Every structure is written in C-alpha cells, then in structure tokens.
Amino acid sequence: MRRFFLNGIISETMELTGTDAHHIARVLRMAVGDNVIIADENERTAKAEITAITDEVVTLSLIEYLEDDSEPTVKVRLAQCLPKSDKMEFIVQKAVELGAVSIQPVNSENCVVKYTADKQAKRVERWQKIAHEAAKQCKRAAVPTVEPIITLKELLSRVGEDETVLFCYEAEDGRTLRQALNTHQAEKYTVLIGPEGGFSPEEARLCQEMGAHPVSLGSRILRTETASLAALTMVLYAHGELGGAL
Ligand code: SAH
Numbered sequence: 001m002r003r004f005f006l007n008g009i010i011s012e013t014m015e016l017t018g019t020d021a022h023h024i025a026r027v028l029r030m031a032v033g034d035n036v037i038i039a040d041e042n043e044r045t046a047k048a049e050i051t052a053i054t055d056e057v058v059t060l061s062l063i064e065y066l067e068d069d070s071e072p073t074v075k076v077r078l079a080q081c082l083p084k085s086d087k088m089e090f091i092v093q094k095a096v097e098l099g100a101v102s103i104q105p106v107n108s109e110n111c112v113v114k115y116t117a118d119k120q121a122k123r124v125e126r127w128q129k130i131a132h133e134a135a136k137q138c139k140r141a142a143v144p145t146v147e148p149i150i151t152l153k154e155l156l157s158r159v160g161e162d163e164t165v166l167f168c169y170e171a172e173d174g175r176t177l178r179q180a181l182n183t184h185q186a187e188k189y190t191v192l193i194g195p196e197g198g199f200s201p202e203e204a205r206l207c208q209e210m211g212a213h214p215v216s217l218g219s220r221i222l223r224t225e226t227a228s229l230a231a232l233t234m235v236l237y238a239h240g241e242l243g244g245a246l
Pocket of ligand 1: 199217
C-alpha cells in the first residue's frame with residue numbers, strides 16, 4: 001500500500017496537499033475508496049481511506065492505527081564529510097534504508113567539492129528529497145532530516161551531552177568500533193566519516209580534544225561510502241536492528 005508522510009498528527013479526517021496530492025491524483029490515478037498508509041510527525045502510522053480527490057487536496061478518513069516498529073530505538077546520526085561528485089546521493093539513500101535518524105553533511109579539510117552558498121542549499125534540498133523517497137520506499141515511519149552543511153569544528157562544538165561520537169579514523173590502530181560500543185553505550189550516536197582524502201592529523205587531534213572517540217573499522221581502508229554504510233550497519237546491528245535482535 002502507498003505510504004505518505006503527513007504534516008501534522010493523524011486524526012479522523014486528514015488532508016494531503018502539494019506534490020503528494022498531485023501524485024495521488026495525476027500520477028497514481030487513485031480513486032475515492034482507495035486506501036493509503038499515513039505516517040505522522042509523531043512517527044505513528046495508520047491506514048486511511050481516500051474520501052475526496054482534487055489535484056490540490058486529497059481528503060482521507062482514518063481506518064485504523066497500525067503497529068509500527070520501523071523506527072530504531074537507538075538514534076544514529078551519520079556525519080558524512082562531503083564526498084566527490086554525486087556519491088552523497090547514494091549515501092543518503094542507503095543511510096535512510098539502514099535506519100539513520102538524520103544525515104549531517106560536513107565540510108572538512110580534504111573535501112574536494114566546494115559549493116557556493118546557493119548551491120549548498122540546492123544540494124541539501126535534493127538530498128532531503130532523496131531521503132523522503134527512500135523513507136517511503138523502505139516503509140519508515142519518519143523521514144530522516146538532511147541538515148544544512150556545516151564544518152567539522154561546528155559539528156564537534158554542537159554535540160549533545162547524551163551523544164557518543166564515533167570518529168571513524170583510518171589511522172586508528174588501537175581501539176575498534178566494537179570496543180567503543182562496549183564501553184560507551186548510548187541511545188544517541190554520531191558516526192563521523194571522512195572524505196576520500198581522509199582526516200588530517202590536526203583534524204584527528206581536534207576530534208579527540210572535543211570528546212569524539214576514534215575507532216577503527218578494521219585493517220583494510222574502506223572507501224568513504226563503504227565506511228559510512230558499514231559503520232551504520234554495525235552500530236544499528238549491535239543495538240538489535242537489521243537482524244541483530246537476540
Ligand atoms: N585517504 C585515506 C582513506 C580515507 S577513507 C587513506 O588513504 O588513508 C575515507 C573515510 O572512511 C575515512 O576518513 C574514515 O572515516 C573511513 N574509513 C575507511 N576505512 C577505515 C578504517 N579501516 N577504519 C576507520 N575508518 C575508516
């Protein structure tokens with residue numbers, strides 16, 4: 001059944017507008033009496049029936065709430081240093097499927113891409129759209145947000161006290177991800193991944209000074225997109241997601 005994200009909270013009567021209404025009326029050519037799944041701002045989901053359709057507004061009537069456990073209880077944010085070309089689109093899509101709660105694009109020393117302010121906003125808008133589509137496709141109850149691009153310093157200075165930053169560092173040969181997860185259990189994690197060129201020694205020092213935990217993902221150097229998806233998978237799996245439930 002088709003899934004739509006509601007701005008607001010599920011109620012007896014609801015409306016979908018904008019591109020969703022257009023999509024239902026014109027592209028999917030759905031009719032009065034058809035059913036859809038609605039996911040609301042509180043991450044609740046419900047089955048609803050279409051009671052009226054125009055190109056601008058689709059009116060829905062609540063049928064029943066649904067049990068939904070698609071949102072992980074552990075909140076994992078991906079802080080991804082900007083990769084080359086359109087690799088970020090792939091990373092956003094896969095991070096949403098795997099269960100990241102949000103994606104924070106980060107500008108660091110070795111990032112090759114340089115966007116103007118205008119281009120940055122357009123990129124983030126595009127990535128948010130990709131996140132929205134991926135959330136629909138993989139049946140999530142919430143759309144992960146793609147935040148505006150910030151610098152590494154900004155990221156580190158804004159970390160919450162209840163959050164553990166797993167700084168995936170290619171030059172770390174001491175502590176492994178598993179060791180860090182064992183000693184720093186949290187409900188909120190940020191997985192920090194460098195760009196193709198990796199992190200500079202100064203950046204690595206800064207990360208540690210600001211309380212991020214350097215971790216190794218093993219003895220092989222992974223490409224940035226492989227590292228992001230592997231680290232997300234492992235953190236979520238360790239918390240019972242992605243087939244990791246005991
Ligand atoms: N150019 C660097 C590699 C960068 S890999 C070099 O040749 O050393 C891109 C990013 O993926 C890294 O910054 C890191 O965040 C992550 N990464 C890749 N392999 C890793 C590993 N074995 N352990 C921890 N992080 C890794």
